[in-house]
Amino acid sequence: MNAPVVLSVVFLLQVSISESGLTVHTPQPFPVAHVGSQVLLQCFFTVTPDVIDVKQLTVTWIQYAQTVATFTKGDIFEKQNLSLNAEGLKSGDASLLIRRVVLDDEGQYRCTVQHKGEEKDVDIHVNVRATPHVSIKLETNLSQSQGVVTCEAVSFYPQGISFNITRNSETLKIEKLTSSPSPSRWRLPDQSFSARSVYTFDVSDIRNSRDTFSCEVTHESVGQPITVSTTPVCGLTTGHVTWIVVVVLIVIVVLLVLLVLLILLLVLLYRWYSSSVKLSMITPLDEDDNVPTSLKCTLTGWRLKMVTVEWFENDNRIYTDHKPTDTECGTSVPLTDPCKYHIDRQCCGEENVLTLKIFCKSEDVLGAKFRCRATHRQTRRSVERSYEIHDRRAKPTVSNIQQNSTFENDDLELKVTASNFWPRNVTIEWFVDEEMKKEEELTGNPISGSDSYSAESVCRVTVQECENSRIMAKIHHESLNFPIVKTFTKRKGSLQCNINCLTYTKVHFPCVLLCELQGLKSDDKKVEMTWFRSPRSQGAKIKAGSDGWTIKSNKGFYVWEPNETLTYKNFLEFIPDEESELLMRYTCEVNHESLKEPFRRVLIPNLDRVIRPDVKLQKVVWTKNRCVLHCVIFNLHYPEDFKVTWTRKEKSTDKVEIVAGTEKWPAEISTVGPWMEAVNYKVISQLEFQPTPGSEDMTYCVTVDFPISEKSSRKRELNVRNLPAGQNRTRRHQ
Incomplete structure (x- = not known):
């Protein structure tokens, strides 16, 4: 088995300044920002002796190994709440603006500038401050022996804070809360802190006094202490409190009784009003060609002779019962000029049956909306019901002309189908070069599960007519203003x-x-x-x-x-x-x-360039107590198994490499991923260990062996220098 080809690339993270070329610096490496304000992370670069070419310029801002903003050849990527100045980059200003600071914005940022193949970077640490909201509460009761002064500070950051409780400028209690855990301080869901300081005293000391109690809060987010004050209010006796409670309860009971009586009265009034007249829904009767010949509804209520009944067709009144008190039950009123409707009002016990008989043609009432309105003249309550006779005419859906079959003499049979139409009669005409060849008046067949119809027509034509003539089918239906025309053309076509x-x-x-x-x-x-x-x-x-x-x-x-x-x-x-x-x-x-x-x-297929997997080694955290390195594996075509080996060696002597996770170097190795980026996968291998004297003088290496299908491995090295204290801290909550 052939040994894998090892590609070694040394990543140097040291900031070097040469006599010419690219330099990157910041005038403010430790900016302080307050929550809700904005802060500018200043990063400037110079290119000597050349001028800045934005087409060959790349600026990258990284926070905790995550890219938050980039500028690449004119294209800008920014996370929400961040902003890069594209115009400033032309003059060497790569500063990053945080528009509205939150607590998660605290920590280490790295500004990396690449120009014409040269790369430099600078680190900036942002310290976030949140000003506390301070309140004081004084609880006293002359019937008891103790009083309590509570001073509370809410939503501050960082966690160090001190309280000074005074009475008439005389100090009563001083409490300082540092980074050590304390029951008087707790963390809020937004990662800020709240704290409380409590002082108890003898109530007899303040009897009939107007002394001022103050709370002075000191926090590094403000230049001067925050002071709030309050004065005691003499408490009530037990007899006074009891009398007040009894009076309040009596008032509440009386109000509740009055409220219940008012609700009952309103319910009775509403029932009396709503029951004065009621009208049922209008129902159609005796349909002719799917159009009703009469409409009926039922009128109920009390003193129905006091109810006026009106019928409307669309917005036109066709009948009004002007004198219902004189109208006898069972009357029938024909409407003339011309006689299109007939009104019946029949009494059946405590209800009236209202019927509107229609003598119009079906097409005259299609689309008409009939309304019946009943109004009680005593309560002024009016009820209205409506019924619309829909125009059910449906236009046919016509298929393309299709070849149905071929006869022995090469004649062809063409077919066209019309479906989903109503009413059921349809006419289909066939034309050959504008000359009618066939006409059919068809009665549609019902479509299962629908109230519409379908029909089809066939026409026999010769091969010569099919090859050389224009064949048309015209479909006529009463729902159409113009016939639907379908054309059939036999195309010879070329290959x-x-x-x-x-x-x-x-x-x-x-x-x-x-x-x-x-x-x-x-x-x-x-x-x-x-x-x-x-x-x-x-x-x-x-x-x-x-x-x-x-x-x-x-x-x-x-x-x-x-x-x-x-x-x-x-x-x-x-x-x-x-x-x-x-x-x-x-x-x-x-x-x-x-x-x-x-x-x-x-x-010639347009094949995208085959991208091989690659490896990038990064330093995430380097403090006195904890070190974290990341190996980012990207451009994986598919997440196959691969082997990651971490080693380190001394830079001066270049001795034998020590493997991570062994007795000589106890370190924790974990894997995050894989996840998709664009069309490839990405994986992170994390190395975490506790530094020892001389750890910063080591060269750290990672070797990634890929599957046989990739036929390669990657190796990266990292020389770690000991940054000044605080310049490469970990996250706030770690």
Whole structure:
């Protein structure tokens, strides 16, 4: 087994300044920001003796190994709440603006500038402050012996804070809370802190006094202490409190009784009002051709002779019961001029049956909306019901003219279908070159599960008429203003050949090519297709299926097209074993008896550049107590198994490498991922250990061995320098 090829690239994270070239600096490496404000992380760079070329400029801002903003050749990527100044980059200003600071914005940022192949960076540590909201509460009761002063600070950061409780400027209690855990301080969900300081005293000391109690809070987010004050209020006696409680309870009970009585009165009034007149829904009766001949509804209530009844057609009043008190039950009122409607009002116990009889033609009332309104003249309550007679005429859906069958004398039978129409009568006319050949008046057949109809018509034509004439079918229906016209044309057409690439991805994955021959007749099922490939530059052609080109399958079949022609489709599938097989020119040679010479179609697939997996080594955390290194593995085609080995060695002597996770170097190795980025996978291998004296003088290495399919491995090295204290801290909550 051949040893894997090891590619070694040394990543140096030291900031170096040369006499010429690219320099990066910041005038403010430790900015302080307050929550809710904005802060500018200043990063400037110079290019000497050249000028800045933004087309070759890349600026990257990283926070805890995560990219938060980039500028690449004019394109800007920014996370929400961050902003890069594109115009400032032209003059060497790569500063990053945080528009509204939150607690998660605290920590280490790295500004990396790449220009014409040269790369420099600078680190900036942001310290976030949150000002506390301070309140004081004084609880006293003369009937008891103790009083309590509570001073509370809410939503501050960082956690160090001190309280000073005074009485008339005399200190009563001082409490300082540092980073050590304390029951007087707790963390809020937004990662800020709240704290409370409590002082108890003898109530007799403040009897009949107006002393001022103050709370002074000191926090590093403000330059001066925050002071709040309060004065005591003499408490009530137990007898006073009892009397007040009794009076309040009596008032509440009286109000509740009055409220219940008011609700009952409103309910009775509403029932009296709503029961004065009621009208049922209008129901159709005795339908003729799906159009009702009468409409009926029921009127109920009390003193129905006080109810006025009105009927409307659309917005036109067709009947009003002007004198209902004089109207006897069982009256029938015909409406004339002309006589289209007839009104009946029949008494049946405590209800009236209202009927509107319709004597119009069906087409005259299609789409009409009838309304019945009943109004009680005493309560002024009005109820209205409506019923709309829908225009149910439905336009037919007509299919294309299709060839139904062929007779022995080569005559053809054409068919057209009309469906989903109402009413059921339809007329279909056939024309050959504008001359009527056939006319049919058809009665539609009911469609199962629907109230519409369908019908079909056939017409027999000769081959000459089909080949040389224009054949039309016109469909007439009463729902149509104009007939629907369908045309049938027998197209002779010429042969056409196309070649396409369906899938063409990477080594060991299936590739599928397609070649089509269009315009064939029904008896032209004699097509031969032969595939060849050759190098894109020069070289001999290799036939598919031969020893030089192994294929998985070569299938072909015929497909009917809407224009009554055939299309022959040939699919070629193969699996490339090497990258050189992806860089080929493909030719499909098509033979048919109607062709004087074969069709030759050439295809050069547009293959995306094959990207090999790569490795990047990063330093995430380097403090006195904890060190974390990341190995980022990206551009993985698929998340296969791979082996990651961490080692370290001394830079001066370059001794034998020590492997992480052994007794000589106890370190924790964990893996995060994989996850998708674009079309490839990404994985992070994390190394965490406790530094020892001399750890910063080591060279840290990571080697990644990929599967046999990748036939390679990657190795990266990292020289760690000991940064000044605080310049490479970990996150706030760690």
